[in-house]
Amino acid sequence: MSHISVRDLEFAYGDGREALGGLSLHVEPGEVVGLLGRNGAGKTTLLHCLLGLLKPSAGEVEIFGLDPRAYPLEVKSQLGHVSEHDLLPPGRRVRELLAFHADVFPDWDGALCDELVGRFGLNTASRIRQLSKGQVRQVSLVCAVAHRPKLLLLDEPAGGLDPAARREVLQLAIELLVEGGTTVLFSSHHMHDVERLAQRVVMLHEGRVLLDDTLDDLREGCSLAVLPGDLAPRLEAMPRCLRVRPQGDVVHAAMAAPPSEAEQLLNGELSRTDVRCSSLNLEDFFVELVG
Amino acid sequence: MPSATHIDIHVVPGDGVPIYRQIMAQISDGVACGRLSPGDRLPSQRELAQRLVVAPLTVKKAYDLLEREGVVESRHGSGTFVAQGAQGDKAQAEKHLAQAARQLVTQAQLSGLDDKALIALVQAAAAQLRQERASGDHSRGERPKTTETEES
Numbered sequence: 001m002s003h004i005s006v007r008d009l010e011f012a013y014g015d016g017r018e019a020l021g022g023l024s025l026h027v028e029p030g031e032v033v034g035l036l037g038r039n040g041a042g043k044t045t046l047l048h049c050l051l052g053l054l055k056p057s058a059g060e061v062e063i064f065g066l067d068p069r070a071y072p073l074e075v076k077s078q079l080g081h082v083s084e085h086d087l088l089p090p091g092r093r094v095r096e097l098l099a100f101h102a103d104v105f106p107d108w109d110g111a112l113c114d115e116l117v118g119r120f121g122l123n124t125a126s127r128i129r130q131l132s133k134g135q136v137r138q139v140s141l142v143c144a145v146a147h148r149p150k151l152l153l154l155d156e157p158a159g160g161l162d163p164a165a166r167r168e169v170l171q172l173a174i175e176l177l178v179e180g181g182t183t184v185l186f187s188s189h190h191m192h193d194v195e196r197l198a199q200r201v202v203m204l205h206e207g208r209v210l211l212d213d214t215l216d217d218l219r220e221g222c223s224l225a226v227l228p229g230d231l232a233p234r235l236e237a238m239p240r241c242l243r244v245r246p247q248g249d250v251v252h253a254a255m256a257a258p259p260s261e262a263e264q265l266l267n268g269e270l271s272r273t274d275v276r277c278s279s280l281n282l283e284d285f286f287v288e289l290v291g
Numbered sequence: 292m293p294s295a296t297h298i299d300i301h302v303v304p305g306d307g308v309p310i311y312r313q314i315m316a317q318i319s320d321g322v323a324c325g326r327l328s329p330g331d332r333l334p335s336q337r338e339l340a341q342r343l344v345v346a347p348l349t350v351k352k353a354y355d356l357l358e359r360e361g362v363v364e365s366r367h368g369s370g371t372f373v374a375q376g377a378q379g380d381k382a383q384a385e386k387h388l389a390q391a392a393r394q395l396v397t398q399a400q401l402s403g404l405d406d407k408a409l410i411a412l413v414q415a416a417a418a419q420l421r422q423e424r425a426s427g428d429h430s431r432g433e434r435p436k437t438t439e440t441e442e443s
Contacts, residue, residue, distance in 0.1 A: 032346055170344055178337040178347050195304035196345045216352075219309040281305045 001065045002026045003151050003183045004050060009059035011045055011207075019045040021207040022059070027185055029150070032177065034198030034215070035187040038290050041204040043187040044083075047155050050185075051081060063151065077105060080144035080152045082137070084159035088128045094139055095124035098146075105147035113146040120168070134165035141172060152176070154186035158193060166193065173197055191283040201282070205290050211242075215282070223259040223277040224288060225266055226250050238269060243289050254280070254288040295338070295370070296331035302343050310345050314353035319362055322377050325424035333363060333371045 004027035011020040020042050027033050035043050048054040049061050052068030052075065061068060068075045088097060098117070102108040117124060120138040128136060137157070144152065157173075158166035170193055176182045177197075188194050194201065194215070201218060203211040211218075222242070227235065228250060235244045235253045240262075242254040255262040259277040266275040280288065300317045302310045321327040333339075336354060340347040354371055357363045364374045399409040 032348070167344065171341070174340055174344055174346065178340055192304035195310060196302075199346060199348050216309045216311060279307055281307070283305060 001029075002062070003029050003031075003064060004185060005060070005062040005065070006046075006050070007060045009046070009049060009061060010057045011042075011049060011054060012057050019207055020049070020056075023204070023208055025202060025209060025212070027183060029183050030181045031200060032184045032198050033186070033200045033202055034194040035185060035202050035204065036189075036191075036194065036286060037187075037204035037210075041290070042207040043204055044085075044155055045207075046204070047081075047083075047153050047185070047187065050153055051079075052076075077107070077147070078150045080147070080149035082140045082144045082152075082154050082157045084156035086137075086140045088136060088139060090129035091127060093125055093127050094122055094131075097128070097139060097143065098124065101143045101146065107147045109146050109148055112148065113142055116142045116146065116172070134161050134168075137161060137165070137169065141169065145172070145176060148180065149182070151183045152186070154184065156187055156189065158188070158190065166190070170196060191281070191286060195282055203286070203289065210289065218285060219279070219282065221256065221258055222280055222285060223255050223257060223262045224280050224284065225253045225255060225262060225275055225277045227253060227266075227270075227275065231270060234270065238265075240265065245288060245291065252288055254285070295334045296327060296373075298327060298333070300339070300343065302345060310343075311349050311353040311356070314339075314343075314350065315357055318353070318357060319360075322362060322373055324420050327373045329373050329375045329377055331373045332369075333373070335370055 004025065006023060006025040009020050009023045010018070012018045023042070023046065025046075035046070037043050045054065049056055050063060050068065052061075052072055055069060063075045064078060066075055094117075098113060102110065102113070116138075120135070120142070122131075122135060122138060122142075126135075128139070131139070141157070152173075154173075158169045161169065173184065173186075174197070177184070184197070186197070198215050201211070201213060201215050202209060213221075226247075229246060229248075232244050232246060232251045235241050235251065240256045242256050243252075245252040245254070253266075255265070255277060257265060259279055262277040263275050266277070267273055298318065298321050300314060302313045304310060306313065308316070318327065318333070327333075333354070334342065336347055336350045340350045343350070354363060354365070358365060358371075358374075361374055362377045363371050365371045395413075396406075396409065399406075404412075
């Protein structure tokens with residue numbers, strides 16, 4: 001059974017603005033999937049539908065085979081969620097929040113909670129408003145993982161944090177993966193973090209899945225050619241050309257083939273001998289596809 | 292269980308090659324220049340994943356491929372070791388080397404170095420590696436422990 005199963009999901013806001021336009025996605029147990037896309041691509045909306053916070057306009061959402069809106073308790077007891085936009089009550093003390101979560105989740109692991117609080121150096125007597133942004137995120141993380149969920153949904157879990165705090169978030173995620181094979185779906189704009197953590201990458205664009213592939217296949221199976229601008233129409237007609245992006249006098253052509261293969265293909269197709277293709281890292285790839 | 296041989300590995304996300312290939316290359320390189328010897332135990336997959344802060348599956352992929360290439364062998368229950376007579380896949384290696392050579396030649400030409408000067412540099416590097424390999428047994432274990440370095 002898939003941990004996440006989304007079929008033809010559509011969501012439109014009250015003003016008619018379409019946020020998701022027929023999106024399908026399946027995530028199997030143990031997979032670690034990076035959710036990429038520009039601001040407004042639909043990442044947070046998708047995660048909110050998965051959490052049952054938003055009601056889809058059409059299509060199906062299942063978490064562990066259950067509709068999260070029909071079975072909120074069953075789903076949430078096995079799910080952890082952290083968002084950059086989490087709002088914790090500013091007047092509460094850390095220990096009150098932890099005690100609340102320990103009450104709500106039958107599988108709360110007090111030892112894991114204590115260990116994380118110790119490692120982060122959190123003072124449980126502090127009120128939320130007294131903590132730094134990084135510390136508040138750490139509290140969110142402890143609340144999200146101490147019941148050892150089967151599935152973690154992370155919306156920019158390290159967003160807005162300094163590099164050291166970001167690394168701590170990443171380290172915790174790696175530890176959970178090492179220990180328990182947790183399924184993770186996380187959105188991030190930090191491509192280096194995605195390269196460290198994800199095995200699979202799903203790129204959203206305008207409410208749809210633009211691309212869904214393993215990270216290594218993307219890294220090794222795609223390349224970029226820089227060519228004279230007048231070739232744009234011919235490139236656009238090529239089946240393995242993913243995107244043509246004009247840049248002044250030249251065009252960037254993102255190709256669904258490794259560099260040497262793409263060179264052969266382009267030289268043959270364009271009757272040239274001088275086409276050179278280079279490999280792309282994830283950040284370049286992101287810019288070439290949706291920039 | 293013997294403790295794992297120390298090996299410096301650090302990965303750079305966003306580099307030209309995926310992380311699993313970086314891990315593979317550094318272990319193969321360690322064998323090639325004698326920092327790792329047949330029988331040496333490598334860090335466990337979970338240990339390396341935590342040290343490098345990369346997904347455990349990435350380390351597993353690197354180890355599995357190295358095993359298929361005959362560079363390492365896993366012994367049930369006791370870990371992963373550098374294989375006896377370890378050497379990489381020759382055809383694959385030649386393919387990668389051809390790419391690297393092309394980059395090298397391009398860089399040399401851009402810097403105005405002729406072929407002869409470039410070949411001299413390659414020979415000097417080979418001589419240095421041979422020397423390091425010869426003294427490998429002495430220096431091993433004394434190498435300073437480097438922590439993984441990278442920040443975007």
